[in-house]
Amino acid sequence: MNTASAIPEQSHYRICPLCEACCGLEVRTRGDKVISIRGAEQDVFSHGYICPKGVSLKDLHEDPDRLRSPRIKRNGQFVEATWEEAFAEVERRLLPLIAEHGGQAVGTVIGNPAAHKIGLLAYFPQLVRALGTRNVFSASSLDQIPKQLSAGLMFGDWMSVPVPDIERCDFLLMLGANPMVSNGSLWTVPDYRGKAKAMRARGGRIVVVDPRRTETAAAADQHLPIRPGGDAFFLLGLVHTLFDEKLLRLRGLQEHLEGLDALRAAVLPMSPERMAPACGIDAATQRQLARQLAQAERAAVYGRIGTCTQRFGTVNSWLVDVLNILTGNLDRAGGAMFTKAAAFAANTAGTPGQGRGVSTGRRHSRVSGAPEVFGEFPITCLAEEIDTPGPGQIKALICIASNPVLSTPNGQRIAKALEGLPFMLSLDIYINETSRHADVILPGPSPLEDVHFDIPFPQFSYRNHARYSGPVFAKAADQPEEWQTLLHLCDIVQGKAQAPLAGPQHSPDAIIDQALRAGPYGLSLAQVRAAEGGIDLGPLQPRIPEVLRTPSGRIALAPPSLLADLAHVEEALGAQSEGMLLIGRRDTRSGNSWMHNLPVLAKGPERCTLLVHPQDAQRLGLHEGGTARLQSGDTVLLAPVRISEEMQVGVVSLPHGWGHDLPGSQLREAALRPGVNMNALLDDRLRDPLSGNAVLSGVAVCVSAADALASAL
Ligand SMILES: Nc1nc2c(c(=O)[nH]1)N[C@H]1C(S)=C(S)[C@@H](COP(=O)(O)OP(=O)(O)OC[C@H]3O[C@@H](n4cnc5c(=O)[nH]c(N)nc54)[C@H](O)[C@@H]3O)O[C@H]1N2
Ligand SMILES: Nc1nc2c(c(=O)[nH]1)N[C@H]1C(S)=C(S)[C@@H](COP(=O)(O)OP(=O)(O)OC[C@H]3O[C@@H](n4cnc5c(=O)[nH]c(N)nc54)[C@H](O)[C@@H]3O)O[C@H]1N2
Numbered sequence: 001m002n003t004a005s006a007i008p009e010q011s012h013y014r015i016c017p018l019c020e021a022c023c024g025l026e027v028r029t030r031g032d033k034v035i036s037i038r039g040a041e042q043d044v045f046s047h048g049y050i051c052p053k054g055v056s057l058k059d060l061h062e063d064p065d066r067l068r069s070p071r072i073k074r075n076g077q078f079v080e081a082t083w084e085e086a087f088a089e090v091e092r093r094l095l096p097l098i099a100e101h102g103g104q105a106v107g108t109v110i111g112n113p114a115a116h117k118i119g120l121l122a123y124f125p126q127l128v129r130a131l132g133t134r135n136v137f138s139a140s141s142l143d144q145i146p147k148q149l150s151a152g153l154m155f156g157d158w159m160s161v162p163v164p165d166i167e168r169c170d171f172l173l174m175l176g177a178n179p180m181v182s183n184g185s186l187w188t189v190p191d192y193r194g195k196a197k198a199m200r201a202r203g204g205r206i207v208v209v210d211p212r213r214t215e216t217a218a219a220a221d222q223h224l225p226i227r228p229g230g231d232a233f234f235l236l237g238l239v240h241t242l243f244d245e246k247l248l249r250l251r252g253l254q255e256h257l258e259g260l261d262a263l264r265a266a267v268l269p270m271s272p273e274r275m276a277p278a279c280g281i282d283a284a285t286q287r288q289l290a291r292q293l294a295q296a297e298r299a300a301v302y303g304r305i306g307t308c309t310q311r312f313g314t315v316n317s318w319l320v321d322v323l324n325i326l327t328g329n330l331d332r333a334g335g336a337m338f339t340k341a342a343a344f345a346a347n348t349a350g351t352p353g354q355g356r357g358v359s360t361g362r363r364h365s366r367v368s369g370a371p372e373v374f375g376e377f378p379i380t381c382l383a384e385e386i387d388t389p390g391p392g393q394i395k396a397l398i399c400i401a402s403n404p405v406l407s408t409p410n411g412q413r414i415a416k417a418l419e420g421l422p423f424m425l426s427l428d429i430y431i432n433e434t435s436r437h438a439d440v441i442l443p444g445p446s447p448l449e450d451v452h453f454d455i456p457f458p459q460f461s462y463r464n465h466a467r468y469s470g471p472v473f474a475k476a477a478d479q480p481e482e483w484q485t486l487l488h489l490c491d492i493v494q495g496k497a498q499a500p501l502a503g504p505q506h507s508p509d510a511i512i513d514q515a516l517r518a519g520p521y522g523l524s525l526a527q528v529r530a531a532e533g534g535i536d537l538g539p540l541q542p543r544i545p546e547v548l549r550t551p552s553g554r555i556a557l558a559p560p561s562l563l564a565d566l567a568h569v570e571e572a573l574g575a576q577s578e579g580m581l582l583i584g585r586r587d588t589r590s591g592n593s594w595m596h597n598l599p600v601l602a603k604g605p606e607r608c609t610l611l612v613h614p615q616d617a618q619r620l621g622l623h624e625g626g627t628a629r630l631q632s633g634d635t636v637l638l639a640p641v642r643i644s645e646e647m648q649v650g651v652v653s654l655p656h657g658w659g660h661d662l663p664g665s666q667l668r669e670a671a672l673r674p675g676v677n678m679n680a681l682l683d684d685r686l687r688d689p690l691s692g693n694a695v696l697s698g699v700a701v702c703v704s705a706a707d708a709l710a711s712a713l
């Protein structure tokens, strides 16, 4: 008998931290080796579903490029350091800057993976407070902040975002989302594919509005190819039709609404006939869809990132819920409903049915004067806050689980700004396009060494549930938890560098237990832990008026700032753009900018390709497998061409998160097929002014053949 087989195989339950679906996984191990990763059948929420990324946790755990100890930059080179040395270096470099310029001069960025990690999410605010900085930036302003703002204005809390009750729904209208690939966003719904299939098998209909015939659109009943950026016009056409054709059906919502007349007046001029040219969907189709929505027994409208990353992101997000309300589908079984999370939800705390609501613009960014939203400034203001001299300039940056050099429009300006920055600290697990600029890098443990309890996603889930998973492996003795690192940074900033790392009484477990006990189900951590695979808390239930936290205790149907923005929608009606419109796309085997180093995901055909409609390809002289030249301003990218009828004429698609050929990154696998960074083409000044969200879609670029000679042969 050899020693390997003498070590028993073990099975561990682990919630996947890699996307919003939060699937339960079964990780089988022997000793310190991962043998297999599967969907956990016993999971009450995901029932055994898994995607290829879940399997990649093994590669992530084993990745030789993943940092297992801190790095300090000495003479331009990273050297390995102990934790003591690294913390001492932070103290030595950061404290004098704070002493000279104040805590305000320290910028903070927190990125996407933090949303899945309680150790980062729950303790980041303490670091911000310890610094006393207003310079807080995050991936939210590249993503969902418009939806949070519209939900906040309408329902009173930033997290009160209704989700489709897909298991009881008959008609789903979906805009700007591709859950078949993304696995859902602001809608925690593992196995969307299976649920959509079941819905259609029951006779339900799914209509997808997307510039590209995506995987989700191809599997739906109807695909409406919208002009990129055209959603506000389209949604207004639908809302107008509901009033115009007297299709309103408010059901029990009527007594909980305010602003119906103001809304009616505002949409009066927005007829489908006027909106059609701007959205590319004809008036008859808009009217018919509005009728179908109004007549469906149980319908839901859902809009996601494609509707947020536009000039009218907040208006779009608002109109999606206006449609849910006017058709009587908000807060109703089979419609768009509010999840009731077991812990951490502001909409289960305080006085039920009333609250302070939300506000924005309590302060403004120094250079562009962008309003603060949800405690943050737009991340597209980061570079200018670093590279524009003057009082209040950012002199040091703490970047946590974020890669803005690749994920943010004009990331090349951020890279340049970081080069000139007096001090940068990264909390990251790789030396990548952003962390290569750091002076100190502090890595977190492997995800398999971490506890998992989600704060945001159980607030957007298709079903109520409570789940927790412990670490699969013990971490190295000297490796701090990420929350300990954050708390120790607070100590350093407050001049208490000698304090020991925080003990278990400060751990996430203690916070989770408290939050569960204070939550609406009165659970404890011990109870949730004991139930491996989680506790099912049942289908979504109606929550109006209890869920509302608006000052009036009503749903605000016509928030003044949104009505005011309609004047700009009106102005944009006749706008023309030149060139091809560029949109993004996600791939099953990717996770934004940082998962291209994992062999199990990296294999297969090249994925950073430009999708082009055959007619455009012919007109531009592009051919399958050839090279396209994309230009915007001074920036030129070369990308391999794929010709596809999924595209609409005049629109091209390139995925984001690529461009792994920058000097100094240490991502060996990713560097083999680096791809190009589509964000290098985007303009960091283009934002939705209400939410500060970046415009990532529908931006005009010049496309031509880079290999014109080759194609002529
Ligand atoms: N053009 C375009 N751009 C986009 C988008 C788009 O659709 N189109 N999407 C946007 C969206 S939705 C988002 S959310 C953003 C995401 O943008 P970012 O917030 O920048 O996130 P990622 O690109 O996922 O990079 C995550 C970083 O976290 C690190 N990391 C991973 N795991 C851990 C961990 O456990 N601990 C720590 N400390 N670090 C870790 C990775 O190494 C990487 O550096 O990108 C946005 N950018
Ligand atoms: N495999 C994989 N999964 C992921 C990620 C990943 O990178 N890879 N990222 C995760 C993250 S951070 C997020 S936020 C979620 C996002 O999850 P989703 O919101 O589902 O994101 P996408 O798949 O980008 O789908 C957005 C869709 O909007 C469309 N679109 C573009 N412009 C417009 C427009 O003007 N109008 C309309 N109506 N549609 C438009 C695009 O063609 C695209 O199909 O995915 C998460 N899941």
Ligand code: SF4
Binding pocket: 016, 017, 018, 019, 020, 021, 022, 023, 049, 050, 051, 052, 053, 054, 055, 183, 190
């Ligand atoms: S769908 Fe998301 S949560 Fe589920 S296994 Fe894949 S990456 Fe993990």
Ligand SMILES: [Mo]
Binding pocket: 112, 139, 143
């Ligand atoms: Mo995101």
